[in-house]
Amino acid sequence: MSQRKTLPQNPVEILLVEDNPGDIRLIQEAFKEGGVCSHLNIARDGEQALAFLRREGSFIRSPRPAFILLDLNLPRKDGREVLAEIKKDKALRQIPVVILSTSTASEDVRRAYDLHANCYVPKPLDVEKLVQLSKSLEEFWLSTAILPA
């Protein structure tokens, strides 16, 4: 593992789009344990997520996230619509979108990739695995992969 790049020093912004407060807290805790260098921004529904990304309304000062964690089942505008809008938007579509969903139905997986999701990750069923996931997401997207500057 000696050739692995070091993780960035300053916190990296991540956008988590998730409506269930239990899941939000759980993912925050997992990143607290597993991740080292990221700051989770939270959007509670699809409309908020797009407003955050487009810096609309009260999100005028929101940072541009390094990647997005997107739940599929959201109130108002659901995850698929959010994904489709992000990938249609020239200014946003380079941001990697990681779908984080309880569904492992092949139809859901296929549709997400059809809409250009960058990867599809099932929500882990226990905390240990969730901590692992936060670690590997950070490692992959912030260190292994190179993102556009």
Place this chain on the structure above:
Amino acid sequence: MGEFLRWFRARRRVTENVASADVLSACFEAAPQAILVVSREGRIVLANARTEQMFGYTRDEILGRELEMLLPHRFRTAHSHHRGDYFAHPRVRTMGSGMELAGRRKDGSEFPVEIGLASVNTKTGPLAFGMVSDITERKKAADELQRVNEELRRSSAEVEQFAHVASHDLQEPLRMVTNYLQLIERRYNDLLDDDGREFIRYAVDGAIRMKALIADLLDFSRAGTGAAHFVRVATLDIVQDALANLKAAIDESHAQISLDLLPAVVVDPVLFTQVFQNLIANAIKFQRNSSPKIHISASREGKEWIFSIRDNGIGIEARHLDRIFRIFERLHSSQEYSGSGIGLAITRKIVERHGGRIWVESQPGIGSTFFFSISAEMESANAARVGSPA
């Protein structure tokens, strides 16, 4: 009556030994169907007593009049054309097969009928016979059967749907419970005393058991839906697969398993393996102390193969025999024997999906024998129809 009796008398020499005109005429009168004799012109020349009851007219009111008066208006024009065709090509047949025919009573009410047609040539010209059955009751029964069938199909589809949705939606809150308990365990283990740790352990155990129940419920709903693939297989291969899947339990319990000759059957191999696996697993599990002895055999009874799995286990009391095939029924605490009580419910569902039945005979303390039937004459094509969900 004149035409008909003239014709009868002409035939008399031939039929005298068997039936006199009186006898035939009595038969005609007593027939359970309405019998109408019609001339080429479509006039009713003869009718029996049942005709009066069925249509509500006296014979005086219909004799010599057009047959179409006994039909609903919407059939009248078409019927007079068909009548012409029939006299051109007379033969014995059922009228309007596949069509819903109706008669019209004097009071204007309609009733469904079935009509047999025949014809005869007489000196004065051809005559047609219509033999009319009132099928109101039969039709009512058939309609009712169809309605109940549809209702059944719909409600069983709803149950499947419910089980599927419920098990998916139940996973979500359960995931929360499990995850947060795990988080408490991870973070605060050192702060908790023994009581606290014990409480959490019970809560985690409960959540884990619930997760298993939900998984079972999903399995159960899947056993009744989804595509089944029916092929002809050797039961021996199926049983060997089931035994291989149970290798650990068999080795551990030192179970002795013997097999009779087993037939080839048309089944879904995956589901059928599960049937044997569940029944053999139960035979191994429900044992007191001795090592399990299990015998699997099959016998032909009429159009079915009856399979049996006999064990020397704890047996089941007679009053519980019906309960054991129900979902989540358990006769023992989970400390005595593990499991959620889903195995036999799934087994029964699979057997029924193959068009068979499952039952058990048992003597407490001596052992149980589970039986199930599988059609011996099912061909792959038929099987697919039996097995496909509505």
